[in-house]
Amino acid sequence: GDSVTQMEGPVTLSEEAFLTINCTYTATGYPSLFWYVQYPGEGLQLLLKATKADDKGSNKGFEATYRKETTSFHLEKGSVQVSDSAVYFCALSESNTGNQFYFGTGTSLTVIP
Amino acid sequence: GAVVSQHPSWVICKSGTSVKIECRSLDFQATTMFWYRQFPKQSLMLMATSNEGSKATYEQGVEKDKFLINHASLTLSTLTVTSAHPEDSSFYICSAWDFGTDTQYFGPGTRLTVL
Numbered sequence: 330g331d332s333v334t335q336m337e338g339p340v341t342l343s344e345e346a347f348l349t350i351n352c353t354y355t356a357t358g359y360p361s362l363f364w365y366v367q368y369p370g371e372g373l374q375l376l377l378k379a380t381k382a383d384d385k386g387s388n389k390g391f392e393a394t395y396r397k398e399t400t401s402f403h404l405e406k407g408s409v410q411v412s413d414s415a416v417y418f419c420a421l422s423e424s425n426t427g428n429q430f431y432f433g434t435g436t437s438l439t440v441i442p
Numbered sequence: 443g444a445v446v447s448q449h450p451s452w453v454i455c456k457s458g459t460s461v462k463i464e465c466r467s468l469d470f471q472a473t474t475m476f477w478y479r480q481f482p483k484q485s486l487m488l489m490a491t492s493n494e495g496s497k498a499t500y501e502q503g504v505e506k507d508k509f510l511i512n513h514a515s516l517t518l519s520t521l522t523v524t525s526a527h528p529e530d531s532s533f534y535i536c537s538a539w540d541f542g543t544d545t546q547y548f549g550p551g552t553r554l555t556v557l
Contacts, residue, residue: 374548
């Protein structure tokens with residue numbers, strides 16, 4: 330079945346440090362891949378997505394590239410800010426249209442000044 | 443952008459009572475909504491798929507008689523936890539798919555505590 334494996338946290342970084350959160354997936358078909366962010370006390374917000382191999386999703390300085398050969402979708406940001414502190418979830422959906430999502434366990438990121 | 447709301451955001455109830463959680467799509471119609479459960483420091487696990495006008499589809503291991511789902515309109519799905527017990531304490535999150543933007547939107551979640 331489909332599944333997502335995500336780097337465990339928590340991760341603590343200093344402001345302006347480089348961020349990588351690893352995510353690998355297992356899927357039977359050709360899934361779309363997503364990164365969601367959950368700020369304290371709030372719901373999940375879509376951060377970025379990629380719908381096919383070699384696509385790069387990007388938003389707010391975050392990037393992730395859909396790598397079919399390594400079944401990965403690692404999240405990166407060149408310079409994190411305190412406001413990036415949140416929990417990040419990698420997820421996949423077999424279709425970009427209305428199917429269920431499979432989530433990783435989430436990675437908590439704390440950025441200190 | 444599109445918003446999905448949940449009500450209540452936080453509820454405490456006594457063991458044996460029932461609790462209803464509402465999930466609404468505020469500016470789009472959703473024929474399909476999903477209900478997830480999130481335990482502390484764990485990921486979201488799909489409980490059921492809610493389809494407007496038909497019975498919900500439950501994931502393996504989820505008791506359909508305990509977690510009643512009703513998707514009576516294109517903007518509202520409800521999850522009722524019947525005869526709640528402390529082990530039902532969790533964070534419940536719904537999502538709804540917006541056909542117009544081809545995007546799934548997640549609600550802010552409802553924290554249920556059963557005493």
